[in-house]
Amino acid sequence: MSIAKADKPIILVTNDDGVTAPGIRNLVESIKDLGTVLVVSPDKPQSGMGHAITIGQPLRMQRVHNFGDDVEAWQTTGTPVDCVKLAVDKLLHRKPDICISGINHGPNHSINVIYSGTMSAAMEAAIEGIPSVGFSLLDHGIDADFSAAQKVARKIVQLVLGMETEKHFLLNVNIPAIPHEMLAGMKVCRQAYAKYDENFDERKDPRGSSYYWLTGEFINMDEKTDTDVWALENNYVSVVPVSIDFTNYKLKNQLDEQWQETL
Amino acid sequence: MSIAKADKPIILVTNDDGVTAPGIRNLVESIKDLGTVLVVSPDKPQSGMGHAITIGQPLRMQRVHNFGDDVEAWQTTGTPVDCVKLAVDKLLHRKPDICISGINHGPNHSINVIYSGTMSAAMEAAIEGIPSVGFSLLDHGIDADFSAAQKVARKIVQLVLGMETEKHFLLNVNIPAIPHEMLAGMKVCRQAYAKYDENFDERKDPRGSSYYWLTGEFINMDEKTDTDVWALENNYVSVVPVSIDFTNYKLKNQLDEQWQETL
Structure with missing residues (x-):
């Protein structure tokens, strides 16, 4: 990266809706004066990619200029997780001070944390020890109003940059699709237990x-x-702190007694 | 599914290496007398797909006969997670009694649980409330010796079918690539904190x-x-119970005090 300034935090921005999505443009606009911003984002939408990585084919990167002259930005042929890996290893050659992902077009609350490319990118950064936040707005529309989400994202980035974070600091932030003045506040929450009731829509081809x-x-x-x-x-606004340790300790304790060395 | 017998448990088998991989053939062979087996697996390798789902294009399924006349088997154009969804919604029209995924060619211990298609398929089933186990052998080779892994998988499937499982029962089982008689036993563990030190190999095209x-x-x-x-x-043999609740409760408690309603 050529434009980093030593005295400002480096803010890595990515998403899963692709580099041309309004969500990432709004995110960059909301925080670009808070540090030196590097955008590395997929060249096409990658919703629902989960924590996919690209191992069967090589990746390419291309400089883009969607965010004005003061923001270095790249698109890649990879997944959101690939973008974070490329940014750290090939562009920054160091860890950024924070990684933010989004603003996703649509919710990533509850069980969606597992399917979400937005959150997987943030999780990849957290595994690397980079404080990370994924932002999602509860509006799928291409013409969604991001003005409240921008204020929320800016506030949370300021909070995170100003605190001592633990080694794997990761937040899943979802923002209601209402005007900022209607927001009741911010709530630190746990992930709701929810699921999707699948219903495949069967059709016949010609x-x-x-x-x-x-x-x-x-x-x-x-x-x-x-x-x-x-x-x-x-x-x-919901804020769910997310763990990168998936161990089910309660079940571990139960099985410890019953299963140890039973082969 | 046409061949289910009411008195036998229904065992759903999937993987991420694809329906022709030796690992899934060995898994089916090791347990097929324990219940009625349904195989639903990707038509091509899907390693590293994480919890990806297919939402931008439709899916197809095709009956295959890789596993003999007594095992109903399908390949799909989808990811491992898609396979589980299709099996439950379009083929079984009910939950199987257990879902097993693998045997993966290569390890899925520690942080690999996040990247692994094998584990994501099992996790998808656990979200649905189906007791689930992912199996991985620490040998990437196409000619790997699955004989010890077969015995381990059979033992664990018997244990799980014989117990009262909690609602979201999910295990990540990894098996050393050594003969069965050299195995020290089975250990119930937590996920090690580990990571990959990325190093992109840069090349030039013509x-x-x-x-x-x-x-x-x-x-x-x-x-x-x-x-x-x-x-x-x-x-x-390592057995890590895996949670589908990713909330970081320790960090939640910290932020609860500092961040509540600070917008």
């Missing part, structure tokens, strides 16, 4: 063979009030 | 443009003896 479109209805199975789904339904 | 192959060295940052990496290094 030759009579079946094909299937994945559809599904979101089902919140969690009635408690400390979840991200509850917070969003009540006009709060 | 027109002089750069492209990059993702490579990386595995680094175990975790010296403790209760991890999967330690267990495997000491000839144990």
Whole structure:
């Protein structure tokens, strides 16, 4: 990276909707005076890519100029996770001070953290020890109003840059699609237990063979009030701290007693 | 599914190496007398797909006969996660009694749980409330010896089918590439903290443009003896119970005090 200034934090920005999405443009605009910004983002939409990485084919990077002259930006042929790896290893040659991902067009609350390319990019950075935040707006529309989300993102980036973060600091932030003055505040939450009730839409091609479109209805199975789904339904910005240790310690303790050395 | 027998458990088998991989054939052989087996697997290798789902294009399924006349098997154009969704929604029309994924060609211990298509398929089933296990052998070779892994997989499937499992029961099982009689036993572990030190291999195409192959060295940052990496290094089969709740509760408690309603 050629334009880093030593006295300013380096802010790595990525997303999963691709480098031309309004969400990432709004995110960059909201924080670009807070540090030196590097954008590394997929060259096409990558929603639903989860934590996919590209190992069967090589990657390419191309300089782009979508964000004005003061923001260095690259598009890559890879996934959101690939973008973070390329940014750190090939462009920055160091860890940025923060990695932010988004602003996603659509929600990534509850179980969506698992499917989301937005959150996977942020998680990849957190594995590397980079404080990371994924931002999502509860509006899928290409003409969504990002003005409240911009204020929220700026506020949270300022908070994170100003604090001592733990080694693997990762937040999943979702923002209701309402004007900023209607937001009830920010709520630190746990991930709601929710799932999708799949319903493949079966169709016939012109030759009579079946094909299937994945559809599904979101089902919140969690009635408690400390979840991200509850917070969003009540006009709060939801902030879920996310772990990179997936161990189920409760089940580990149970099986420890029953299964140890039973081969 | 046409061949289900009411008195036998239904065992859904999938993987990420594709329906023709030796690993899934060995897995099916090891357990097919324990229940009615349905195989739904990708039609091509999908390693490193993480929890990707296919939303931008439709999916297709095709009946295959790789596993003999007594095992119903399908290949799909989707990811490992898509395979589980298709199996439950379009083929079984009910939850199987267990979902097993693998046997993966290569390790999925420690942080690999995040990148692994094998584990993502199992995780998808666990989200649905299906007891699930991913199996991986520490040998990438196409001619790997699966005989010890077969015995381990059979034992664990029997254990899981015989117990009362919690709602989201999910195990990540890795098996050392050594003969069965050399295995020290089975160890219930936590996920080691480890990462990949990325190093993109930069090359020039015939027109002089750069492209990059993702490579990386595995680094175990975790010296403790209760991890999967330690267990495997000491000839144990590692069993890590995996959570589908990614909330970082420790960080949640910290931020709860500092960040609540600070917008």
